[in-house]
Amino acid sequence: MNELNAQQRQELHQELLKLRIELQKLLADSDDGARPVSLDEPIGRLSRMDAMQQQSMVQANRRTAQTRLNRLESALRRHENDEYGLCASCEEEISYARLKARPEAPFCIDCQSNKETRGG
Ligand SMILES: [Zn+2]
Numbered sequence: 001m002n003e004l005n006a007q008q009r010q011e012l013h014q015e016l017l018k019l020r021i022e023l024q025k026l027l028a029d030s031d032d033g034a035r036p037v038s039l040d041e042p043i044g045r046l047s048r049m050d051a052m053q054q055q056s057m058v059q060a061n062r063r064t065a066q067t068r069l070n071r072l073e074s075a076l077r078r079h080e081n082d083e084y085g086l087c088a089s090c091e092e093e094i095s096y097a098r099l100k101a102r103p104e105a106p107f108c109i110d111c112q113s114n115k116e117t118r119g120g
Contacts, residue, residue: 003085003093004084004085004093004096004099008096008099009079009084009085012084012085012099012103013076013079013084015100015103016072016075016076016079016103016104017076019068019072019103019104020073020076023065023068023072024069026061026062026065027062027066027069030058030061030062030065068104071104071105071106072103074106075103075104075105078106085099087106087107087108087111088106088107088111089107089108089111090108090110090111092108092110093108094107094109095108095109
């Protein structure tokens with residue numbers, strides 16, 4: 001039995017809130033970079049290529065951040081419903097070590113690796 005104790009739950013909750021702020025900030029900060037590169041801008045061809053490359057990196061980062069933010073939000077909801085720390089698939093408890101590394105993890109390590117193996 002490795003049920004989270006009150007202190008661990010509290011700690012992970014703080015971690016979720018902190019990560020949510022960081023990701024929201026990252027998404028807000030990268031807002032400009034994700035805008036389409038304007039063709040009217042008086043920059044050379046090479047600079048435009050750079051800008052577009054830069055932009056697609058920013059967009060990829062934003063997608064990752066947005067996905068993680070969604071997971072954080074649902075982890076926070078589970079927290080409110082006292083379901084936090086339970087695997088969303090098999091309802092077994094997720095280990096503290098795993099939650100410490102990824103507080104937003106919705107699945108236990110077994111279900112997660114099953115999903116990855118199946119390609120979902
Ligand atoms: Zn599971």
